[in-house]
Amino acid sequence: MNDNGGHGSGVRTALVIGGGVAGPVMALALRKAGIEATVYEAYPTAADGVGAWLGLAPNGQAALATVGADAAVRAIGQPVPGMVMTDGAGNRFAGFGGFPELPATLTLPRDRLFRALTDHAVAAGIRFAYGKRLVTAEETADGVTAHFADNTSATADILIGADGIRSTVRTVIDPHAPTPEYGGVLSFGGHATVGGEAGAEPGAMYFAFGRAFMGYWRGPDGRMIWFAGLPADTPPTPADLARIPHAEWLSRLRELYAGHVPGERLLRHTGPDELMAVGPMERMPSVPHWHRGRMVLVGDSVHAPSSSSGQGASLAIESAVELARCLRDLPTPTEAFAAYEALRRPRVEAIGRNAAAVNKVKAGKTDAPVPAFPAPEDMLRPLHFHRIAWEERVNVGASGAVSIPT
Template sequence: MSDNGSNGAGVRTALVVGGGVAGPVAALALRKAGITATVYEAYPTAADGVGAWLGLAPNGLAGLAVVGADAAVRAVGQPVPGMVMADGAGNRLAGFGGFPELPATLAMPRDRLFRALTDHAVAEGVRFVYDKRLVAAEETADGVTAHFADGTSATGDILIGADGIRSTVRTVIDPQAPAPEYGGVLSFGGYAAADSGFDVEPGAMYFAFGRAFMGYWRGPDRLIWFAGLPADTPPSPADVAQTPATEWLARLRELYAGHVPGEQLLRRTSPDDLMVVGRMERMPSVPHWHRGRMVLLGDAVHAPSSSSGQGASLAIESAVELARCLRDLPTPGEAFAAYERLRRPRVEAIGRNAAAVNRVKAGKSEHAPAFPAPEEMLRPLHFHRVEWEEKVTVDVSA
């Protein structure tokens, strides 16, 4: 398929609401499909400093390669190809060095990923408009108009809601759409001194389950960790933000007393090096992914929670798949239906698996989950590809 050619759905312009991960990738993929996309972001500037660390798996990198953004992202990521499963007593349960035929998973701060994708998209000619918070959208027979909080509006052939787990577009499409589902855990991250008294193999991500869960790996100059604090009734975002880091750190140290290596990592973490991420959430099954000329993308429709390690990668896959469907099918409605059929089974299965892990992190089980071998668990995740060069021929009536 040639780049920037005509597309089957007759779509020339797209409004992309949200400039995180899914939005810039969607705009790049749409451009490759011959559709001009403008990204509207609620923040007044690019979302620098937003969020903690994340992992970008080989399947996500493959999606970025389709739109030519993989090199830009590799430049800001740390390769972490391996994984080690352990229990909270320090016993190694399983290890995996990564698939030799695939690139390594990359770890990076979320804001660096945002910036790399935005800078690459701008360099490729994608237009970004900031301080545009969507408040409403209305359709006509041949277009859709987005209305923003500052009183301005924009019109395009389609509107794509890539506006995150608290998506406004989701409620415009369906006022009865479900809200994010709380996983019973408050998420934290932090940095500890590299000489914390135990061995951490470079290039390996460690997952230590037990009465409490902690993940960690060796960064360029220190250890980086992420952990959960079970809470049946979550505090409000305002209460989370107003609680001093010293108090959160004290509660984490109490919970992880006796945990290997959580106790040592937390002892070597200062309040200034604590990242308070907030409630661990996921999207339950969303009944309506699209309506008319509007469609949902990424976390707005299938946020699997950070326990999956797949949130950003799935958003990238979906962005490429959506553009491919718009390229090949005759109307937006048929393209959106095909996109949903191609994506829903995969993303919901991954979300259900992450929910099971969340129950362990929430303290509902004192034992490490009975995971399959890492190779078996990761193969269907990491080897998945959206075949851009193949024509979409999904039977949406089935």
């Protein structure tokens, strides 16, 4: 049974495809709503060493608290409450110390977040099945059946695609669904063995715009953690990216960031072994169909906003909790899915559009080397204060509009 007394949609079981950020949170939120879920992950084991660093904003942490996973993530994250914006010459033009009533944004490696969420979900009794790469899915008289590459299958009342920006579930729902949109920039990250002389105050993340963009902050071990972009009209394939030695990528970055403050210094103190070639910066354009029948999308599979937003993981977590709430309260999966989309689409698409505009600056596709941002407090308030009202009931009126009582 759920913590609100029943199964609103009649859904009792779910297949969650994908074990990244959204998958474990989705299963935990479904459990809280009285729905048993199994997470099916394509890789043979939980992700380790996958991806670079990310930020988990206060709104994402609040959504995690709904499923009781916030403490597990706080234990491994580095609080970075502040933000400083500069130009490529080192001139500061905006700063913000964080909202005192909110927790600080946490930075942590992506794979450590995956591991923490998975471990928490397993401890809560969520079942994970590895080596299960989805091939297709079909609705049956009993629900929906997923077919995997190892010739096994599984059936449940609903199927939720939490399988990332290259989602298979998205193409099952709509074979004509859009594919990820390249932002014109290759993403890199690294650790620089330089500390205070880089001019970074502890507890602040810096965003240095100009001819080239770089973000950086001081890590827990005193080294500088940085992320940067290399504009490229055509993205390399993953194979091409892997073939080019890190020393060559580093040489290209050093050439681009010559004269950049502090990019030139940070790259000079970064060795090839400390460089991460993350890959093309991508986002999902507007996806016409978030759901069909008993199948629905959540997280990056439907609204990946690109790393420029600083909100990718947080939005995925929010959406997982919101979807579970709608399934808890509405009488059919179709109504629950429609309400979930209505509640989430405006927010996630607005954030995605803003990130796309920043990507154009990073790719050198605009005449303005420094974006005309609003004040950081005004920019961050609608992001960081957003909350999923788990304790309130989702209602759909006769017009189909979603309303939440206050």
